[in-house]
Amino acid sequence: MPAERLVLRPPDAGHKILIAEGGLRVPDDPIIPLIEGDGIGPEVVRAAQGAIDAAVENTFGGRRRIVWYPIPAGEKAMFRYGDMLPEATLAAIREYVVALKGPLTTPVSGGFRSLNVALRKALDLYANVRPIYWIPGVPSPVSHPERLDIVIFREATEDVYAGIEWEKGSPEARRMIEVLEKEFHARVRADSGIGVKPVSETGSKRLVRKAIRYAIENGRKSVTLVHKGNIMKYTEGAFRTWGYEVARDEFRDSTIAWDAVVKDHAGQAPDGKVVIKDVIADNMFQQLLLRPDEYDVLATTNLNGDYLSDAAAAQIGGLGVAPGGNIGDAHAVFEPIHGSAPKYAGMDRVNPTGEILAGVMMLEYLGWRDAGARLRDAVKSVVASKRLTYDLARQLPGAKEVRTSAFARAVIEAVNGARR
Numbered sequence: 481m482p483a484e485r486l487v488l489r490p491p492d493a494g495h496k497i498l499i500a501e502g503g504l505r506v507p508d509d510p511i512i513p514l515i516e517g518d519g520i521g522p523e524v525v526r527a528a529q530g531a532i533d534a535a536v537e538n539t540f541g542g543r544r545r546i547v548w549y550p551i552p553a554g555e556k557a558m559f560r561y562g563d564m565l566p567e568a569t570l571a572a573i574r575e576y577v578v579a580l581k582g583p584l585t586t587p588v589s590g591g592f593r594s595l596n597v598a599l600r601k602a603l604d605l606y607a608n609v610r611p612i613y614w615i616p617g618v619p620s621p622v623s624h625p626e627r628l629d630i631v632i633f634r635e636a637t638e639d640v641y642a643g644i645e646w647e648k649g650s651p652e653a654r655r656m657i658e659v660l661e662k663e664f665h666a667r668v669r670a671d672s673g674i675g676v677k678p679v680s681e682t683g684s685k686r687l688v689r690k691a692i693r694y695a696i697e698n699g700r701k702s703v704t705l706v707h708k709g710n711i712m713k714y715t716e717g718a719f720r721t722w723g724y725e726v727a728r729d730e731f732r733d734s735t736i737a738w739d740a741v742v743k744d745h746a747g748q749a750p751d752g753k754v755v756i757k758d759v760i761a762d763n764m765f766q767q768l769l770l771r772p773d774e775y776d777v778l779a780t781t782n783l784n785g786d787y788l789s790d791a792a793a794a795q796i797g798g799l800g801v802a803p804g805g806n807i808g809d810a811h812a813v814f815e816p817i818h819g820s821a822p823k824y825a826g827m828d829r830v831n832p833t834g835e836i837l838a839g840v841m842m843l844e845y846l847g848w849r850d851a852g853a854r855l856r857d858a859v860k861s862v863v864a865s866k867r868l869t870y871d872l873a874r875q876l877p878g879a880k881e882v883r884t885s886a887f888a889r890a891v892i893e894a895v896n897g898a899r900r
């Protein structure tokens with residue numbers, strides 16, 4: 481069967497978010513593209529949509545609302561339109577600036593390394609942002625999960641994820657090995673696969689700039705540059721150097737390097753200044769377990785960030801509850817960190833918290849902070865009442881297991897209840 485031609489029709493109501501000099505100009509009825517995703521995507525997205533709408537309605541008394549604009553991607557788009565990530569879908573996000581998405585299944589074989597990587601590249605969403613905080617009542621493997629409250633800014637376009645690599649024995653790998661040996665006197669075993677790790681000043685600085693700006697705007701105490709510069713000096717080490725440079729050159733009045741705190745302020749950071757410090761990546765894993773409360777915003781390269789954000793998410797209750805944002809200079813796509821969990825698809829069983837909290841991030845990004853806070857508080861109150869989906873209920877004695885849709889209804893009731 482030939483694929484259908486995709487024609488997207490934006491909603492009749494609502495207005496576009498505009499990109500202005502000083503940031504986004506968000507109308508009271510923004511059109512927000514919505515990718516429902518594959519597998520469990522539709523059910524968690526439905527849950528989140530209802531909860532977000534309720535939070536907006538209640539916070540602004542009907543003065544504001546989101547006009548959702550469903551757009552296709554993933555398996556369903558492939559089946560219908562012969563393209564996992566249609567150009568029209570990308571164009572819609574480009575035009576409407578901020579989007580919410582569910583998880584997408586990446587086929588094991590086929591042209592895409594990962595749909596999400598492709599999406600980030602196409603829209604230059606260079607910062608993967610993950611707030612990691614504990615919701616009281618969520619089972620955790622550590623004794624004090626409440627001590628962890630960080631936001632990880634992971635660079636998302638460079639590093640070993642740039643996709644520059646060649647298979648063992650391929651003409652490209654053989655040629656690279658030859659060049660390395662002949663021209664740079666670097667010996668590499670003939671049976672090696674070869675990968676390249678680009679880390680640029682531009683890419684590093686724009687990521688750290690975003691992390692520092694976030695820290696200042698959100699009253700965070702520190703930004704820690706996480707790197708492996710002791711081993712990879714000109715990539716990871718340079719990331720650290722460039723990070724300190726951004727702070728010094730662009731945020732002189734609002735930041736202070738840790739060295740200066742020790743030297744000039746007896747180890748006590750002056751009020752109102754964001755402290756810039758750095759930690760080597762392997763040590764960072766220990767620090768998050770042993771001294772979680774000494775860290776706040778982390779800025780790091782792609783691979784470090786990938787490992788760290790999953791490890792940190794495990795500390796606060798795991799996959800089902802953690803949200804993320806893919807953010808560029810203005811464009812942003814919010815999503816849960818979990819995948820499409822195909823074996824649970826359509827069962828109304830999985831945890832929609834990650835998707836709902838992605839909605840909280842989105843509301844904050846729109847500047848609708850009160851609605852975001854209301855929604856987060858509603859999730860907290862439902863979790864505190866021990867009505868949990870199977871993944872968490874089975875770990876918590878006395879919990880009542882509820883379905884995805886029932887959890888979402890409870891969140892909406894809590895949002896509505898907060899008004900009275």
Ligand code: NAD
Binds near residue numbers: 583587596821834
């Ligand atoms: P996954 O996150 O989909 O699922 C792994 C397991 O985690 C599930 O079997 C389930 O037990 C549990 N789980 C995940 N989400 C849950 C939730 N909301 N509530 C309760 N339990 C949950 O990871 P996977 O199996 O490695 O990947 C499946 C597909 O998802 C792959 O195609 C992968 O490429 C894709 N994926 C997409 C994204 C994304 O779109 N951002 C992220 C990760 C993986």
